[in-house]
Amino acid sequence: MSNAVSIVLSILFLSFTGVLTFFIIFHYQLQKAFRLPHVDCLYTPRDFNMKCQEHRIEIKDHKNLQLWEIDGKDSDLLFLGFSGWNKAADVLLPVTTRLRAFGRVFLLNTRNHCGSSDSPFLSIVSFRNDVQDSLAFIRKKYPEKRIVLVGHGYAAAVALYVQSMDTGIDGLILSAVFPDLEEVVRQRFLDNKVPASFLDNMTRFVEFRAGERFERVAPKRLLHLIRRPVMLYGEHDTLQILPDNPYIFKDAGRFLDRAYWVEDTAFLRLKKFIDHLNHFPENLQQIA
Template sequence: MGWIAWLALGFAAYLGLGFLFTWVAWRNPRVPPRKNPGELGLNFQEVWFATVGGKRLHGWLTFPPGDQSGRSPVILVHGWGRNAERMLPYIRVLSQAGFPTLAFDARHHGLSDRDGFASMKKFAEDIRAAADFLESRGEKPPFAVLGLSIGGSAAIYAASRDSRLQPVVTVGAFAHPRDAMIALGFGRFIFAPIAPILFRFIEWRVGARLDQLAPEKNIAKVPAVLLVHGANDTVVPPSHAQRLLAGANGRAQLWMVPQRGHSDVHLEPEFFPKVLAFLSQKAAAAS
């Protein structure tokens, strides 16, 4: 076999290894919730509702005791590889402040249905399905959305296409899915030469161009966004928050939290007071 054939064979093997790496790296852990709002002393309902493709989502609908506020539930969205349990600290504080909540497991996470793979696009579809579910129960939009990491990025994208979803609060959201993956090491090092091919493979599998999904290209369509980001975030670099703010055309505000990373921002003493003030202000403006 000539050297050209050997070169072609080697490149084919290298490309195949890149696709295999992409397939494996894409897999997210599916861990069921171990705790629920009842363990916080809260009154809640376990709910199931439909999403795209005939799949079902598992969630918790929690109302504050004796709630007479007439507030619509806040939709809470976890991050990659997590589940609704991740939102329990948020459920507790929001409930104490009189906000009903709907937290759910995104597709291919927690107890919700499998669906081949997870993606930001599917997270966004599930957020819109949550709004559909709340409306089916007689709840009145708009519904505020609070999302973590990919859940926050998906909330921006979903809200840019659905006026029922506002305002939006994000924690550690990324500006562009491609750049978020690169920051985590995907498409770098050994696979850098074929990164464009691998990203096109991802787009084919997701069913949308990453540029079209990018929150920084859609955030200006969302009326009000509070961007919260840890200044020491090593998962989603703080530059993503600055890019989102720049793309919002004045419709977003940014709180960069010193000495905090990707998953501990909610431990900052000022975190929940700022979030509650933002939600209350926007709810009052909408009424």
């Protein structure tokens, strides 16, 4: 009898150990893929001879966000750009030198970027929350201004997500928009040597941890729902499915009313940027 009990206890112990080992490996791979090391800024607005006021926005858990306010043209328009996944907001400083000719510019370093606090787990939801906290600060200071969001890569997906929940956003300027966040997450796991058989479970767990379904925040879906002027940049964008929507690009080689597609990969290097941007504020005024 004692031998039988011993065998049963051994099996239970091994089963418990196996399950525990699985969850340790699972958690390790998740942290390895999605724990973002702090991303430092290489430049500040002053490096581009732009006057800047720095704000600290208090958020939950005693953390804070760094928000740069950069002087621009005194108009009813302002721009809010923000950091992507592995790029701080300083990547948008060259573009800002052009945007400020049309209005005041704010650049937000989301958590784990430049002068903002760190968090152990980031997701598109945490980015959205940071942007929403910044918008609340900006609207309190400039309640009458019209707001255009500016995002590159991951930040472009965040901008679409924020706009889908905020009817007060008047326009978007986006570069390097990818179609599906789930594909990005899966590729990140593969890059970190996660076995393909684990991908479905780990992807669903990331959704659970973030509190949002990837399908709901997919840029290819949100662009179908857009009802604001959008300027899209990048001929090498991976976004192949563009919606039948009068506010954004539809046919190559021509511009639609309230829509701009720039056949140019040089968004962050300013090539031709100013030529197309000149028409965008006019486009915003058409739907005022």
